[in-house]
Amino acid sequence: MDLLHLVDRIEELLATAQKMPIGNRAIIDRRRMLDIIDQMRIAIPHEVREAQEIVARRDHVLREAEEDRRLIEAQAQERASRMVEAHEIAQSARARAEEIAREAERRLQDRIDEANRDIAQRIDESRLIAREQMRAADEYARDLLERLERQLGTFVKSVRSGIDQLEPTPQSLARSTAPRADIPRVEAPAREVAPPPPVAEPYEPERLPERAPAAEEDFEDRLDRLERERFEREQVELAPARAERAPIPFPRDDAEDNLENLLQPRRARPVSREIPEPGVIDDFANEPLDDDPMFRRGRRDDDDR
Template identity: 75%
Template sequence: MDLLHLVDRIEELLATAQKMPIGNRAIIDRRRMLDIIDQMRIAIPHEVREAQEIVARRDHVLREAEEDRRLIEAQAQERASRMVEAHEIAQAARARAEEIAREAERRLQDRIDEANQDISQRIDESRMIAREQMRAADEYARDLLERLERQLGTFVKSVHAGIEQLEPSPQTMARIAVPRAEVPRAEAPRAEVPRAEVPRAEAPAPVREADPPMAETRFAGRGFDHEEPRGDYEERLERLERERLDREQPSLAPARATRTPIPFPRDEDEGLENLLQPRRGRALTPPESEDAGVIDDFANEPLDDDPMFRRDRQDDDDR
């Protein structure tokens, strides 16, 4: 039973008690009062125990709350420290990343500068080597063209000498010209002038890659061994000239009778010989010309830039 309810019953019992005429007294039922007191004795320990339990529970709750408060504070401090540490780590990592990026950019720029400098140096060296090679090629081409010019000049002199030997000069033709009516009609057998056999030259060696091939040109007009058809009038003029020379210079008659034109080696297609690639093989030895100033180009030694000679020089250097 609730202790407060019992207190209310006592209060009700006092209120309903009969009052005495003298003094502030009242008549109360003793039995009912004792019954309520007994009930109060029974109810008081239970209430006290509940109050003690409540007080003990309150202390436990307070201790738990204090522990929770301390735990929460520790967790909050730890979290705050972690956040601060994480922020510091993030800042340090960010600073380190920026430093690494700057270092990488600096190294990259240094590599780019070194590469540009190396490329510029290589370009300068390549240009210098190219200029040296072009200068050497120009000198070689100039030397080769000068040699070719000298050989062509000698060749032209030889050609002019051969033409002068094969044909009488215009002055000689004008000097021995006589009217057709004064030429005797004797049918003397014509002496056959022996002709020297022109040796057929071997096929030229292949032209080197460094030397440009010469354009093949045909001789326009009359070649070295070409003879124009001659009539009776020209033959008589030639015979009369020989007879006159024999009468004036009888000692030179045998030499004139046996004189033969100088043979000139020619290719099979009667084209110009490639002087940049001299022929290899049997050397031609034409008879000496009466004109000491004429030089036969084909009797000269081949150029020193011949591939065969260059291979021999390479073998000598290796030895």
């Protein structure tokens, strides 16, 4: 039986007891009180034993709690040490990674700067080569045009000489036979007169059939007709002089040789087998013009001829 329950019954018994009129006294049932006291006497050893068991369990629980506390504390210290060590390793790894990244960035920047310098140097070299080749091409073109000009001048002279050998036109004959006022006339000394050459038969041009006069001939047709009649008369007058005139030799060989120089095939220039350096832009990788000094000797030979 619970000891506290018995105490409650005693308290109830005292509360329900009949009070005495004199003093603070009450009438209690003796039998009931003794019964409760016996029950308490029986219940006290049981409570004491339970209290002893609880105290014994408490000590065991305390010991287990102390062991658990020590174990948890050791585990916490070990975990804390591991975390500290991991943190230090992480910081070291992070610092090493940052150092490696800075070193890689510095090396990359050095490579970029070196590549930029190399590219700028190669571009300057390519521009210099292109400038030299363009200047050589300009010199070759100028030389070729000068040669062409000389050959064309020779050809024009040859053509002019051939034109002079042809029969003169009325205008050129009038200019050649007209006396010049600024040149004094010099009398030639008398010399033995050679017998006159045989006179050729006069040249008679073919007469065009006369056109019947129109009722009203316009002014332009009349001028054409007068010009044609005058030209026919001049042809008749110049026929003997044309028959006596000796032909002039026509120097054709020089002009033809000069003109043939332009038509001669160019000598094949050996193609360079040089492998260009990587990264150099060579716009003149094709077969270059024959502007080298080794080809100029051939062009001088052509000019001398």
